[in-house]
Amino acid sequence: MENNQNLTSKENWELKKQSKIKEKEQRKIKKILKRIALWVSVVIGISAAIFVVIKSVDNYLPGQLANNSISDLDWVKGNKDANIILIEYSDFQCSACVHYFPLIKQLVQEFGNEIGFVYRHFPLKQAHHSAELAAWSAEAAGKQDKFWEMHDMIFENQNDWSSRNAEKIFIEYAKFLNLDIEKFKKDINSKEIKNKVENDFQSGIKAGINSTPTFFLNGEKIKNPRNYDEFKNIINQTIIKNS
Amino acid sequence: MTNSKISSIKPLLKIPKLLIFAFLIASFIGFFDATYITAKQYLGTPFNCFINGCEDVIASQYATIGNIPTALLGVIYYLIIFIFVVAYLDTKKRFFINFIAKFVVVGLIASIWFLFVQFFIIKALCLYCLISAGVSIILFILGILVIKSKNISS
16 A cells, blocks of 8 residues: 555656656747747848848839939939930940930920930940940030030040040040040049949849830830831820820 | 856846847848848949939949948848847847947948048938948947946946
């Protein structure tokens, strides 16, 4: 009898011990699970943040074009707050771009405040060895508030500088425009201007551009019009659509 | 447990949880902000800047070191802080929080430099860079509070 009682208490003790071990193990597992949950939520949180950022940035370009919003650094002719925004991705050394240069000028003149025309650089460096330098030169002139003047001179004289020492010729243009030459030379080589042109180029890549000129009218990529009247019609249709 | 052991653990309990969570939230905001700037820089899309100047600042020579955007360094900086705070929450090892309390000085120095560049060199302000500077200053203050709480408890 006494032996039985002893056995029972021993068993009880053993049971208690086992339940204590079990509890300890459960606590340990709980702690491990808690740690896993903590780190998994950290990974999820960081991934979600990166995803949200990339998604918003990635969607920005078409959205930005569709919303007609123009960046601070964009060169805009006409009315930058107009309902009609025409964006051109262009290369100063491409012959098709020269073809559209007078058409755009005429359009801006004719539509006046009804449209905003944005010029963005898309120099095709491999095909046109001086295209990037031309873009930098226009930007450097822009630093002295003569972007459009330099833009026009570069397009008007494309044949002159395409086959010769372009840099020397651009400096001549700068002199003609009464720019501070030292500043102009310094700006051409500045990282700021190179970044600006590169940023334009990259935004073009993001927008799926592979040729110049490429036009976006209120965010929609349009097929290059064959002549002035066709261009005018497309814009008029968009004006009607928006009114 | 010896007395020396007790005194080495005691300070752990003295760092207010609120301070730790403030660290966590601030570093996450900084990480989010720096990631946004980096993504914009890499993808070359224009900024949604509510004050004029984001593009001027980001296109400037001060926005990169070599080919690395400084914003990317910001991403790494905030991520280190965030991970170390979580590591502290996980292990309760004082090392992590002590490290952060000193590490935030790096962010403060960088922020002072970038504020100087924006105000006096480029003369343009970038909203997202200002947010980052604000977060760095907050983190620095939190770092001081951590060191202070450590001194009080010890």
